[in-house]
Amino acid sequence: MTQLPTSIDTQESLARDIGAVARISAVPSILSMICDETGMGFAAVARVTDATWMACAVRDNIGFGLQxxxxxxxKTTLCFESRAARAPIVIDHFSKDAVYSGHHTPAIYGLESYISVPIILPNGEYFGNLCAIDPRPAQVSEPRIVRMFEVFANLIGMQLEAEKRHWSTEALLMNERETANLREQFIAVLGHDLRNPLAAVSATAEVLCRKTTDPDLPTIGKRLKSTAFRMARLIDDVMDFARGRLGSGIAVSIQPVADLTPQLKAVVDELRDANPARVVNCRLDIPGPVDCDAGRLQQLLSNLLGNAISHGAEDQPVDVVARVEEGTLLLSVTNGGDVIAVDSLSRVFEPYWRPATSARGGGLGLGLYICKQIVDAHGGALEVASSADAGTTFLARIPAGV
Known part of the structure; x- marks a missing residue:
């Protein structure tokens, strides 16, 4: 593959564009998720002008060779055509595509599947494209895949616009109303445009699970249902992150809860059902009322337990313990397996941070950050300890108000 040298005339502006994308900490996770969800081996954020195609961020699992x-x-890329039309170009299988089967792009780069979605800033400026390619066919024309690309492209565009404002005088003039509008638009995109089709996917999965005429359908339904559940959790995490960062923290409604045990047990049972091969031990000793937001504590436990199941050793149990001592609710989740490195313990609650050993497709890295925000909103503290002998334990200390 022949790459062009960067033009001297545009070196400064292109370097600025690369830096702007690099400062969006979510981009590596977005590109990783694109590859995981589509099965495609190369994903990139590209700066596309009327004369230049340049990679700003890359996920390369197939040795495409672009940095x-x-x-x-x-003009050897389809982004040229996508930019002209200001519309996505999506191809499952070049060789069988009625429009693009003879196009020069797949012949030049040896491609069979392709998707490219414009990245347009909120002010209407065309920045470039969010794209993915692979030498193998892939089902990228599915509505959920195209919508995922569109949402991520919108989010990148919003972040690039915010980056431009940060380094301009507009950042000093942005008022509280503009920030609130941005928050509402961000949450509306995720809450409406993703939740509605996701609900349809989940309902379809439920129907498939009940089909007994074809022995393969229940298995497919369960797999689809699990994927929809994971996507719903990702949406919840991103929405809470948006509220926390753009607002005044995660909102909680603290009220006396007479018996918290059934609500926490429901979370444990749900994750047990979703992970039947894992052993989850549960000891809940909460004899009296607790002042808390029960829904948020369910979310806290769900994130902590999901994290333990994902990162803990599969042949070792996960222990969930909740009790009240001296007016404090103690909620802990412990798993065996690899120890968290000492230099990583201070970073586990950072947004978008995931250890280098994390498996692919494990999410955006917001779960533990949101856990800490929930505990902070309750006036408590969230701690983590990890050792070879005792395993890894996340412990939340929350005032019980009793």
Whole structure:
């Protein structure tokens, strides 16, 4: 593959574009999720002008050979056509595509599947494209895949616009109303445009689970239902992150809860059902009322337990313990397996941070950050300890108000 040298005339502006994308900490996770969800081996955020195609961020699992800053001849790419039309281009299988089967792009780069969605800033400026390619066919024309790309492209565009404002005088003039509007738009995109089709996917999965005429359908339904559940949790995490960062923290409604045990047990049972091969021990000793937001504590336990199941050793149990001591609710989740490195313990609650050993497709890295925000909103503290002998324990200390 031949790359073009960066033009001297545009070196400064292109470097600025690469830096702007690099400062969006969610981009690596977005590209990783795109590859995981589509099965495609290469994903990128590209700066596309009327004369230049340049990679700003790259996820390359197939050795395509393009790095951030690398350029391709613009007219050899389909992003050139996507930019002209300001519309996505989606191809499952070039060889069988009625429009693009004879196109020069797949012949040049050896491609069979392709998707490219415009990244347009809120002010209408065309920045580039969020794209993915692979030498194998892939079902990228599915509505959920296209919508995922569109949402991520919108979020990147919003972040790039915010980055531009940060380094301009507009950042000093942004008022509280503009920030509130941005928050509402961000949450509306996720809450409406993703939740409605996701609900349809979940309902379809439920129907498939009940079909007994074909022995393969219940298995497919369970797999689809699990995927919809994981996507719903990702949406919840991103929405809470948006509220926390753009607002005044995660909102809680603290009220006396006479018996918290059934609500916490329901969370444990739900994750047991979703992970039947894992052993989850549960000891709940909460004899009296607790002042808390029960829904948020369910979310806290769900995130902690889901994290333990994902990262803990599969052949060792996960222990959930909740009790009240001296007016404090103590909620802990412990798993065996790899120890968290000492230098990583201070980073586990950072947004978008995931250890280098994390399995692919494990989410955006917001779960533990949101756990800490929930505990903080209750006036408590969230701690983590990890050792080879005792395993890894996350312990929440929350005033019980009793």
């Amino acid at each position: 951030p800053g690398g350029q391709l001849e613009l």
